[in-house]
Amino acid sequence: MKIFELLDMYNVKPEELNAFTSRREAFAKLGSFGKKIALAAIPVTIASSASTKAFARTMEPLDVLNFALTLEYLEAEFYTKGLAKAGLIPDGKDRAIFEQIEKHEVDHVEFLIAGITASGGTPVEKPMFDFTAEKNFDPFGDYNQFLALAQAFEDTGVRAYKGQAANLMESNELLTAALQIHSVEARHASEVRRLRGLKGWITQDERGEGMPEATQAVYNGEDNLTQGGVDVTTVSSVGADGVTESFDEPLTKEEVLTIAGLFICTEE
Amino acid sequence: MSKTNQLNEVTNPVPQHKGSRRSFLKAGGATIAATGILASGCKEFFDMIPDKPIPAPPAPPVHLGEGDIGVLNYAYTLEQLEAAFYTKVVEMPYSGISSEEEMILEDLRKHEVAHRDFLKAALGKDAIRKLTFDFSSVDFTSRDSVLGTAKTFEDLGVAAYNGAGQLLVSADFLLIAGKIVSVEGRHAAAIRSIFDEDPKSFAGDDVIDENGLDRAFTPQKVLDTASPFIVNKIIANQLPTS
Numbered sequence: 001m002k003i004f005e006l007l008d009m010y011n012v013k014p015e016e017l018n019a020f021t022s023r024r025e026a027f028a029k030l031g032s033f034g035k036k037i038a039l040a041a042i043p044v045t046i047a048s049s050a051s052t053k054a055f056a057r058t059m060e061p062l063d064v065l066n067f068a069l070t071l072e073y074l075e076a077e078f079y080t081k082g083l084a085k086a087g088l089i090p091d092g093k094d095r096a097i098f099e100q101i102e103k104h105e106v107d108h109v110e111f112l113i114a115g116i117t118a119s120g121g122t123p124v125e126k127p128m129f130d131f132t133a134e135k136n137f138d139p140f141g142d143y144n145q146f147l148a149l150a151q152a153f154e155d156t157g158v159r160a161y162k163g164q165a166a167n168l169m170e171s172n173e174l175l176t177a178a179l180q181i182h183s184v185e186a187r188h189a190s191e192v193r194r195l196r197g198l199k200g201w202i203t204q205d206e207r208g209e210g211m212p213e214a215t216q217a218v219y220n221g222e223d224n225l226t227q228g229g230v231d232v233t234t235v236s237s238v239g240a241d242g243v244t245e246s247f248d249e250p251l252t253k254e255e256v257l258t259i260a261g262l263f264i265c266t267e268e
Numbered sequence: 269m270s271k272t273n274q275l276n277e278v279t280n281p282v283p284q285h286k287g288s289r290r291s292f293l294k295a296g297g298a299t300i301a302a303t304g305i306l307a308s309g310c311k312e313f314f315d316m317i318p319d320k321p322i323p324a325p326p327a328p329p330v331h332l333g334e335g336d337i338g339v340l341n342y343a344y345t346l347e348q349l350e351a352a353f354y355t356k357v358v359e360m361p362y363s364g365i366s367s368e369e370e371m372i373l374e375d376l377r378k379h380e381v382a383h384r385d386f387l388k389a390a391l392g393k394d395a396i397r398k399l400t401f402d403f404s405s406v407d408f409t410s411r412d413s414v415l416g417t418a419k420t421f422e423d424l425g426v427a428a429y430n431g432a433g434q435l436l437v438s439a440d441f442l443l444i445a446g447k448i449v450s451v452e453g454r455h456a457a458a459i460r461s462i463f464d465e466d467p468k469s470f471a472g473d474d475v476i477d478e479n480g481l482d483r484a485f486t487p488q489k490v491l492d493t494a495s496p497f498i499v500n501k502i503i504a505n506q507l508p509t510s
Contacts, residue, residue, distance in 0.1 A: 230386060
């Protein structure tokens with residue numbers, strides 16, 4: 001696992017960011033994209049210089065999109081492979097659930113590629129994935145492990161998008177699209193957790209029964225009680241467990257890549 | 269009548285029983301008139317004191333305000349609505365409720381109460397008042413009615429926060445809204461999963477579009493859907509539009 005090489009993947013050259021000087025030009029370019037994408041609110045304003053909103057940005061918007069694309073590649077390939085493996089996912093309810101999740105992850109990949117391209121960026125290549133994490137897991141041979149990794153990927157996805165929202169604030173279109181993906185990941189996470197017999201929400205920083213120790217990084221920090229400087233247990237009758245369930249916590253890019261990096265081969 | 273008694277009738281203006289009312293009125297009429305009570309009908313007013321329950325207070329219109337405060341008050345409106353709804357659901361569970369359903373609905377109550385209480389504390393003096401709700405369209409004895417309403421509220425909450433993110437100026441508030449909306453998304457999936465037959469409904473094609481995106485609604489659209497449940501008129505015309 002080479003986190004620094006992964007981080008380098010998201011560095012976008014300044015000339016790419018400045019590829020569009022006007023929204024009009026961006027929209028003109030957008031016209032060449034398919035109907036499916038054009039129907040959605042497409043991110044096109046990320047290269048514009050003026051921002052009316054003040055915030056501390058830790059990553060450029062195009063880098064955020066490529067970061068998100070990497071996670072979506074990972075999820076999409078995981079489910080595509082799982083569905084293709086005969087006898088892995090039980091027919092009926094389970095299969096229907098994962099077909100729906102896979103459809104969304106594939107849609108997210110296509111949407112992000114189109115959005116990055118329309119914004120003048122270059123979508124990152126799909127990395128090589130190793131879902132065994134160097135033979136530590138056997139998700140396509142053991143359905144319980146498939147379920148456990150699905151839960152880890154979805155709960156990570158929720159935290160990853162949340163951690164990047166502020167980096168997208170200068171573009172209403174981008175921010176809203178990212179939020180619209182974020183809540184879909186949350187729906188997936190809830191459903192996979194419940195399929196595994198857990199609650200749909202995260203109590204304290206518990207990874208939940210049957211989750212491998214290696215996935216604990218996905219849940220660290222979820223036991224936070226303080227929101228906006230307020231310890232919520234001091235202003236509400238709801239106890240600590242309920243308060244931690246009520247607020248999902250973000251992860252930084254570095255934290256996400258430490259988790260996702262377990263499954264990404266960086267050797268060429 | 270002694271002097272002492274006359275004094276008592278004037279300085280002790282709360283009538284203790286019907287027999288004292290007339291003498292009280294005689295002695296203290298000027299004071300009562302000054303409060304404006306007489307203008308609303310003195311006879312009706314006094315008739316209801318000992319015999320009838322005090323009527324519900326009126327629900328005055330509520331201004332959400334402007335800027336980030338307005339957006340947070342908008343969120344606080346929705347969280348008050350959800351918290352009030354689940355509190356009632358848990359108080360009187362519908363017949364035939366399963367233990368799993370009971371657990372989920374109790375968790376949802378707790379989460380929405382935590383969201384509500386947090387937003388009230390965060391808004392401080394800028395928080396809107398406690399709202400009055402009308403759940404007369406919900407049959408709390410019916411599973412279909414309760415879970416159908418819960419589904420509407422959770423999907424609406426998701427779409428509301430998704431649409432409101434871009435209205436916020438503060439990155440800190442945006443992060444907090446993000447922390448809440450994913451929990452609403454988890455709720456929506458769980459309610460759909462226990463209520464709908466279709467195993468794909470947790471993120472069904474009725475709410476997720478062909479790009480894999482959930483819904484994002486403007487405050488106006490959300491409040492139009494929520495308003496039948498809210499007695500107070502919610503005035504949102506100062507909210508930011510972008």
